[in-house]
Amino acid sequence: MNMHKDDVQHKQAFDEPLWWGLFSAGGVCFAVLLPAVILFIAVLLPLGLLPAEALSYERASSLLFSVPGFLFIGAVVCLPLFHAAHRLRHGLFDISVGSDALNKKLMYGGAALLSVLALGIVVAGFLR
Amino acid sequence: MNTDQITAKRVSADSASTNSINTNNTSTKHISVKRYLPDNSAETFWQEYDLPVDDSTSLLDALNHIKEQLDSTLSYRWSCRMAICGSCGVMVNGIPKLGCKTFLRDYEGDIRIEPLAHFPVQRDLVVDMEIFLEHLAAVKPYLIDDNPVKPYDPQAPETYQQSPEQLARYKQFANCINCGLCYSACPQFGLNPEFLGPAALTLAHRYNLDSRDHGKKQRMAELNRHDGVWSCTFVGFCSKVCPKHVDPAAAVNQGKVEAAKHTLIALFKG
Amino acid sequence: MDKSSSQRLPPLKRNWWLKHRFFKLYMLREATVLPLVFFTLCLLAGMVALLQGAESWQGWIAFMGSPIVLLLNLLALAASLFHAATFFVLFPRVMPLRIAGHSLPDQAIVAGQWAGVVMVALLFFWLLGRSGA
Numbered sequence: 001m002n003m004h005k006d007d008v009q010h011k012q013a014f015d016e017p018l019w020w021g022l023f024s025a026g027g028v029c030f031a032v033l034l035p036a037v038i039l040f041i042a043v044l045l046p047l048g049l050l051p052a053e054a055l056s057y058e059r060a061s062s063l064l065f066s067v068p069g070f071l072f073i074g075a076v077v078c079l080p081l082f083h084a085a086h087r088l089r090h091g092l093f094d095i096s097v098g099s100d101a102l103n104k105k106l107m108y109g110g111a112a113l114l115s116v117l118a119l120g121i122v123v124a125g126f127l128r
Numbered sequence: 129m130n131t132d133q134i135t136a137k138r139v140s141a142d143s144a145s146t147n148s149i150n151t152n153n154t155s156t157k158h159i160s161v162k163r164y165l166p167d168n169s170a171e172t173f174w175q176e177y178d179l180p181v182d183d184s185t186s187l188l189d190a191l192n193h194i195k196e197q198l199d200s201t202l203s204y205r206w207s208c209r210m211a212i213c214g215s216c217g218v219m220v221n222g223i224p225k226l227g228c229k230t231f232l233r234d235y236e237g238d239i240r241i242e243p244l245a246h247f248p249v250q251r252d253l254v255v256d257m258e259i260f261l262e263h264l265a266a267v268k269p270y271l272i273d274d275n276p277v278k279p280y281d282p283q284a285p286e287t288y289q290q291s292p293e294q295l296a297r298y299k300q301f302a303n304c305i306n307c308g309l310c311y312s313a314c315p316q317f318g319l320n321p322e323f324l325g326p327a328a329l330t331l332a333h334r335y336n337l338d339s340r341d342h343g344k345k346q347r348m349a350e351l352n353r354h355d356g357v358w359s360c361t362f363v364g365f366c367s368k369v370c371p372k373h374v375d376p377a378a379a380v381n382q383g384k385v386e387a388a389k390h391t392l393i394a395l396f397k398g
Numbered sequence: 399m400d401k402s403s404s405q406r407l408p409p410l411k412r413n414w415w416l417k418h419r420f421f422k423l424y425m426l427r428e429a430t431v432l433p434l435v436f437f438t439l440c441l442l443a444g445m446v447a448l449l450q451g452a453e454s455w456q457g458w459i460a461f462m463g464s465p466i467v468l469l470l471n472l473l474a475l476a477a478s479l480f481h482a483a484t485f486f487v488l489f490p491r492v493m494p495l496r497i498a499g500h501s502l503p504d505q506a507i508v509a510g511q512w513a514g515v516v517m518v519a520l521l522f523f524w525l526l527g528r529s530g531a
Binding site: 027028030031032033034035036037038039040041042043044045046047048050051054055057060061063064065073076077080081083084087088090091094095096097114117118121122124125128 | 409411412415425428429430431434435437438440441442444445446448449451452455456459460462463467468471472474475478479481482485486511514515518519521522525526527528
């Protein structure tokens with residue numbers, strides 16, 4: 001019985017709540033923010049359907065390289081990236097590709113790396 | 129319901145069961161059953177049966193008809209006939225169902241009956257549910273109260289008090305009949321049999337929500353493992369197939385919230 | 399307790415999800431993150447372009463307008479809406495909200511989340527959509 005207890009203690013998944021929390025927060029951002037973000041930035045902007053000055057170089061810079069811009073990138077890039085990483089990790093397990101231990105490192109590691117990059121760009125533009 | 133009504137019901141039920149093959153709307157249905165007779169062969173095979181059915185014929189009635197009239201070698205489990213015992217689970221056209229709660233009138237065309245998925249088959253439609261029972265036992269699905277506030281006094285026994293609001297918190301999750309359909313519906317259990325699975329995690333949550341219980345800490349050690357709540361990806365098919373509308377997927381994912389809280393508390397306490 | 403002695407089946411084959419419509423929809427839900435990742439990478443490229451200067455920024459907008467990129471991003475838009483539709487109904491099941499002892503009806507929570515989507519879109523319209531803004 002004690003053996004079992006140690007075994008169970010040993011197997012406690014202390015990291016999973018973190019990944020799941022990031023996944024859930026990212027899922028909310030993906031669902032609530034991304035439809036509008038994709039519509040305006042990836043559809044209306046390149047189609048020229050926004051007023052010319054709406055996202056001119058100057059306006060886009062002043063919007064992004066700011067404190068609200070930093071929060072915006074956190075909610076629109078970083079959290080959704082962790083959401084995607086979580087689903088990709090479990091999706092790979094679902095179709096029996098690779099090992100979960102490695103997939104975990106690759107997916108969450110990738111999301112963390114890209115998040116640091118995205119936030120780093122905002123900070124760099126802010127300090128410029 | 130008064131006694132007359134009960135008597136009337138019973139009479140009609142009896143007449144229905146004796147006449148079940150001869151009432152109106154009788155037709156013949158074709159069903160295929162996946163057979164496995166390990167004494168004869170290690171191979172499974174499909175066997176076809178034609179049987180008379182009417183609007184009230186359940187799949188369990190059909191299996192009983194086969195067993196009694198057509199082929200006494202067919203093996204399957206059943207007991208109560210009214211979705212309480214949870215014994216008669218089988219796959220119907222690939223979907224886990226209770227035989228007694230499934231009516232042949234709802235099926236046009238092929239009816240393929242197989243043993244419950246994700247469990248080892250012992251014979252025909254009889255599966256080995258040992259692993260499910262192990263997972264159930266692991267989460268301690270019973271009231272745990274190691275330190276009752278007042279010691280038990282036989283002179284003045286005290287009962288647990290529970291308000292309707294406290295009951296409402298877990299009532300839905302207490303309707304589980306341990307039929308195992310959710311395990312056959314769960315691809316995560318199919319991919320990893322060590323996953324505690326929908327019913328066990330739901331029952332754990334049911335006791336964690338019970339105001340009379342103080343065993344949450346013990347259960348959390350099981351829930352907060354990779355093979356505990358964290359293997360669930362909210363496929364949600366368990367809740368679709370549950371014959372008692374328990375919504376195990378909701379319980380498991382509420383369990384994730386609880387496991388996350390438990391981990392945070394453990395981190396701060398060191 | 400010793401390791402269980404009960405019998406284990408081999409894990410499911412990797413094509414298990416093709417066998418039922420419900421599982422195909424599940425996989426589709428999980429796959430919504432693929433176009434999301436594509437859009438996120440586009441957005442990262444745009445941020446780098448913005449950091450580089452006005453010319454790269456115009457170049458990035460042109461890149462976003464190329465048919466294949468536009469098509470993939472329209473797919474991402476559809477994916478975000480499908481994700482929203484599947485995600486919003488899960489929320490009241492994972493975190494049932496109770497106000498004054500009564501649980502809030504699921505439809506109210508789902509409708510509230512869609513209202514959030516509309517609000518964000520209106521915010522974007524206010525910020526970017528008006529001429530002369």
